[in-house]
Amino acid sequence: MQLIDLRGVSCPTNFVKAKLALEDLDNGATARILLDDGEPVKNVPRSLKADGHKLLALKQAEEGHYVLDIEKQDE
Amino acid sequence: MSEEKQTKLDLNNLKAGGFIKERGKDLFTVRLRVPGGRMSVPRLKKIAEVAEKFGGEFVHLSVRQSIELININYKDFDAVVEELGEKSQKVASCGARVRVPVACGGCEYNPNGLVDTQKSALEVDDKLFGTPTGHHKFKVAFAGCPFDCPKSATNDIGFQGAIYPQFDTDACISCGLCTKNCVPKALVTGDDNKPVFNNDPCIWCGDCVKVCPTGAWSEKRRGYTVRIGGKWGRSPLVGTLFATFLPEDQVVAFIASVLEWYKLKAEGLGRIRLGDTIIREGAAELLNHLRDQFPEYIVSHTIAPQVIETQVGK
Numbered sequence: 001m002q003l004i005d006l007r008g009v010s011c012p013t014n015f016v017k018a019k020l021a022l023e024d025l026d027n028g029a030t031a032r033i034l035l036d037d038g039e040p041v042k043n044v045p046r047s048l049k050a051d052g053h054k055l056l057a058l059k060q061a062e063e064g065h066y067v068l069d070i071e072k073q074d075e
Numbered sequence: 076m077s078e079e080k081q082t083k084l085d086l087n088n089l090k091a092g093g094f095i096k097e098r099g100k101d102l103f104t105v106r107l108r109v110p111g112g113r114m115s116v117p118r119l120k121k122i123a124e125v126a127e128k129f130g131g132e133f134v135h136l137s138v139r140q141s142i143e144l145i146n147i148n149y150k151d152f153d154a155v156v157e158e159l160g161e162k163s164q165k166v167a168s169c170g171a172r173v174r175v176p177v178a179c180g181g182c183e184y185n186p187n188g189l190v191d192t193q194k195s196a197l198e199v200d201d202k203l204f205g206t207p208t209g210h211h212k213f214k215v216a217f218a219g220c221p222f223d224c225p226k227s228a229t230n231d232i233g234f235q236g237a238i239y240p241q242f243d244t245d246a247c248i249s250c251g252l253c254t255k256n257c258v259p260k261a262l263v264t265g266d267d268n269k270p271v272f273n274n275d276p277c278i279w280c281g282d283c284v285k286v287c288p289t290g291a292w293s294e295k296r297r298g299y300t301v302r303i304g305g306k307w308g309r310s311p312l313v314g315t316l317f318a319t320f321l322p323e324d325q326v327v328a329f330i331a332s333v334l335e336w337y338k339l340k341a342e343g344l345g346r347i348r349l350g351d352t353i354i355r356e357g358a359a360e361l362l363n364h365l366r367d368q369f370p371e372y373i374v375s376h377t378i379a380p381q382v383i384e385t386q387v388g389k
Binding site: 041042045046049055057059068 | 289
């Protein structure tokens with residue numbers, strides 16, 4: 001699974017970086033995205049969902065950041 | 076001298092106001108009608124041409140989203156109106172009338188927007204703009220969500236987009252985002268790590284629906300939260316709650332009904348705003364008037380518009 005570490009990256013740069021990283025994946029491939037608590041975890045998952053990708057899981061890690069698992073869906 | 080005598084103005088152009096006297100001799104500001112602040116690019120170009128030809132070196136963006144042409148000589152009124160194009164760009168109003176409604180961008184391109192405020196603003200502008208109230212100015216604003224950038228409750232009638240959430244427990248993945256992001260704390264985490272909803276503190280902002288990564292939260296009802304009786308200026312009032320989840324297609328009828336009450340109840344009271352009329356008559360009077368026509372949406376009780384003490388400490 002591709003790991004996309006977006007900790008320390010603020011909105012909306014984190015979303016744009018996630019989009020760019022997902023462009024390199026095949027349709028149906030899964031990726032794990034690390035997001036900071038706060039605005040990033042509030043915004044990025046729903047924006048990726050609005051882009052048509054499938055959200056598989058979202059859990060908060062012990063360190064405080066969030067781990068988002070996503071399946072790439074081509075339009 | 077002879078030129079002045081030939082000046083004839085079409086006084087119909089002045090009927091709804093929108094021509095405002097400036098400091099300089101013969102000069103006026105022409106306030107244009109821009110409902111909801113949406114301006115097509117071709118119209119913007121046309122306005123720029125007219126401003127360059129008849130106006131000063133700049134235009135002013137009014138605080139209620141209009142473009143105002145500055146330094147227009149009153150002799151040019153007819154030419155300005157004609158060149159702007161009667162169909163595409165009308166002049167706004169001033170005085171004791173229903174003003175051009177203000178609105179945020181709405182839901183078409185703004186991800187926060189819950190309702191189509193632009194459509195509502197256009198409908199109200201089309202049906203009610205310029206209606207004389209008989210008493211004082213009458214302002215309407217549309218906010219697409221409870222973040223309320225247009226400050227709806229400072230208007231005579233303020234509309235705020237709202238959705239009532241519903242929960243599908245099977246679709247929930249217990250990520251906790253909705254509970255975490257619920258600012259008024261209407262959601263708490265239950266025993267099964269899933270959210271528990273309490274309507275009392277909920278402001279129907281829809282944040283739970285927006286942040287939910289799986290669609291477990293969705294909307295059950297959509298419409299406007301309506302606050303009435305607000306104003307700003309020398310003695311501010313904040314409007315109070317009169318209706319919830321008013322459907323978008325009943326907005327014009329709702330405003331018309333409030334106007335009907337205002338015209339009647341403010342009779343003989345001079346130049347008085349709606350909010351002060353409600354304080355005088357009692358909020359229940361207006362509530363009962365509206366309940367006849369909109370029984371499903373009127374709240375069971377309310378309070379009069381609230382005075383804001385802005386002079387304490389001087």
